[in-house]
Amino acid sequence: MRRTDELIDRLVCDAHPVRPLASPLCRMMFWTAVSLAFAALVVGIASPRPDIAEKLAEPRFLIEQGMALLTAVGAAFASFALVVPGLDSRLAMVALLPGMAWIGTLGAGCVTDFLRAGSAALGLTPDPGCILYIAIIGSLPSIVGVVMLRRGLTAHPRLTIFLLALAAAAIGNFGLRFFHVRDAGMMVLVWQFGSVLLLSALGALAGPRLLARTVAAA
Amino acid sequence: MPQKGTRTFRLTRKLIRRPPQEGYTSDAKTGKNRAPAKTDREETVAAIEGFLNENVDARPVQAADDPLGALMQAAQSGDRGAYRSLLERLTLRLRLLIRRRAPWLDRDEIEDLVQETLISVHLARASYDPARPFLPWLATIARCRIADAARAYGRRAALDVAMSESVETFCSAATNNHAENVVNFLAVRRALGTLSPAERDALSMLRLRQLTLSEASEESGTSVAALKVAVHRAGKRLRGVLEGENPDEAHR
Numbered sequence: 001m002r003r004t005d006e007l008i009d010r011l012v013c014d015a016h017p018v019r020p021l022a023s024p025l026c027r028m029m030f031w032t033a034v035s036l037a038f039a040a041l042v043v044g045i046a047s048p049r050p051d052i053a054e055k056l057a058e059p060r061f062l063i064e065q066g067m068a069l070l071t072a073v074g075a076a077f078a079s080f081a082l083v084v085p086g087l088d089s090r091l092a093m094v095a096l097l098p099g100m101a102w103i104g105t106l107g108a109g110c111v112t113d114f115l116r117a118g119s120a121a122l123g124l125t126p127d128p129g130c131i132l133y134i135a136i137i138g139s140l141p142s143i144v145g146v147v148m149l150r151r152g153l154t155a156h157p158r159l160t161i162f163l164l165a166l167a168a169a170a171i172g173n174f175g176l177r178f179f180h181v182r183d184a185g186m187m188v189l190v191w192q193f194g195s196v197l198l199l200s201a202l203g204a205l206a207g208p209r210l211l212a213r214t215v216a217a218a
Numbered sequence: 219m220p221q222k223g224t225r226t227f228r229l230t231r232k233l234i235r236r237p238p239q240e241g242y243t244s245d246a247k248t249g250k251n252r253a254p255a256k257t258d259r260e261e262t263v264a265a266i267e268g269f270l271n272e273n274v275d276a277r278p279v280q281a282a283d284d285p286l287g288a289l290m291q292a293a294q295s296g297d298r299g300a301y302r303s304l305l306e307r308l309t310l311r312l313r314l315l316i317r318r319r320a321p322w323l324d325r326d327e328i329e330d331l332v333q334e335t336l337i338s339v340h341l342a343r344a345s346y347d348p349a350r351p352f353l354p355w356l357a358t359i360a361r362c363r364i365a366d367a368a369r370a371y372g373r374r375a376a377l378d379v380a381m382s383e384s385v386e387t388f389c390s391a392a393t394n395n396h397a398e399n400v401v402n403f404l405a406v407r408r409a410l411g412t413l414s415p416a417e418r419d420a421l422s423m424l425r426l427r428q429l430t431l432s433e434a435s436e437e438s439g440t441s442v443a444a445l446k447v448a449v450h451r452a453g454k455r456l457r458g459v460l461e462g463e464n465p466d467e468a469h470r
Contacts, residue, residue: 007333008305011340017296018344084345085358153342155362 021151024080024087031076031148035141035168039175042137046179060112064105064188065174070098072170079145079163083152092156095163102170106193109185122186131195133180134172138199141168146210158207165203169196287352294343305336312336312360319364322371335363409459413452416440420448421456 021027055061075095081087113121145164154160173192177183183192286307292300312332316323323331338359346355410418423434424445431442438445 004309004329004333004336007336008302008309011305011336012298012302014340015293015296015298015301018294020294020347021345023347084347085342085362086350086355152345153338153359153362155358155365 021084024077024084024091027080027148028073028077031080031141031145031167032073034144035072035171038140039137039171043175043178046133048178049181051181052178060105060109061177061183064102064109065177067098067102067105068170068174068177071095071102072167072174074098075163075167075170076145079149079160079167080152082156082160082163083149083154085153085155089156092159092163095166099166103193106185106189110189111185113185121184124186124190125182127182127187127191130176130180130191131198133176134169134192134195135199136172137175138165138168138172141171142203150211154211157211158204161207161210162200162204166196166200168203169199172196172199284352286356287346287348287350290343290346290352291348294346294348305339308336308339308356315360316364320367323367327367331363331367334366335360338363405460406456409456412459413455416444417448417452417455420445421452424449 022030049055074097078092078094081091081094082089110122142165145168146161149160149164173196176192177188286304289300289304289307293304309332312335313328316328316331316335320328320331339356342359346352410421413421419438420434420440423429423437424431429437431445434440434445435442440448
């Protein structure tokens, strides 16, 4: 018997029923719901910022938060689409537009601060807690996302995990700003957005290992 | 020929309607391109390659149009007989496809690649959507595995080149030649160190740079006779050193 025949025997023995994956859009909606629920839980535990009512009436805050959420949703959709063979890999670009818009709104916030208060508004003070909070809020979405991604197969494991990490970190940043008061334009751009990028890059490095799968022994 | 109206029929007709390619002939009377009679294997390869190279029309399909998709759908619900049938059909098709797409691979490597693709199909079978055609799904997986194989082949080739340039040798005569050259070079360099400056210069000009006696004489400002004596002594001393004699004795 040839080796390929043996492999087929083994695969057939391992062929338990599987449920076809839902569409990337449905999976993205499920993931977003879980992630937002967890973010809300963390915000509740950390207690929302005292000026939350004022912030919610501030267009700039709403736009920045909206862009962060859109980036998360777009990146999550792109990563779920990438694990379905046969779908166009250009769907990964879905995250690009909201991501650029998010950077744009944060940059515009810096400019607004500078015009209002001069160069003092662009000062940076250490705020390493940002990365910790973003990682905590993004932890469950990351785990859920990886479990969901592993049901498919991707030709671009680094890009896929990068997009998932970007989505999780964007959700983390979205939740963070509901209880973290240090949100001057430059602080948000450097510490918070920088943390999002750093976590995404770390995720990309781990991509091939996280998505590696093996066939169970027959 | 597949039945009229089926997806396979449409695909085959599309392939036949292409401009003349290798293996196609032109009908002189009608002016239409006519494909030579194709076997099932050739049709399968052409179909899969078509999917690999073109933008795929991923419209929903009926099971009757897509027998492989129907088998996969049955496999997803746990039908092991259908799954075995599917894998056996895929093995044949993948073997032909990979042989064409990666002609640099030998028989064993092709078989390895077929197996890796089957494993990928198995792991990703939940990602197949029965509402979509099967072949684009399979083609994407096969393309990924072929790309992986190409990258691995490139890495192996680079490693082979690096190993061939290494001084370290094993039992191969070809690799030992390099080590011998290194040893010889070291011995010659050591022997050159025993020469006087005048002998070394004479040897360099007359033997290595292949200057004539008059050119070397002009360049060094030494007489022709002195150059002849120096190069003769240098040669004698080198022979002595390289043959294991005492350089002082050879100098005498």
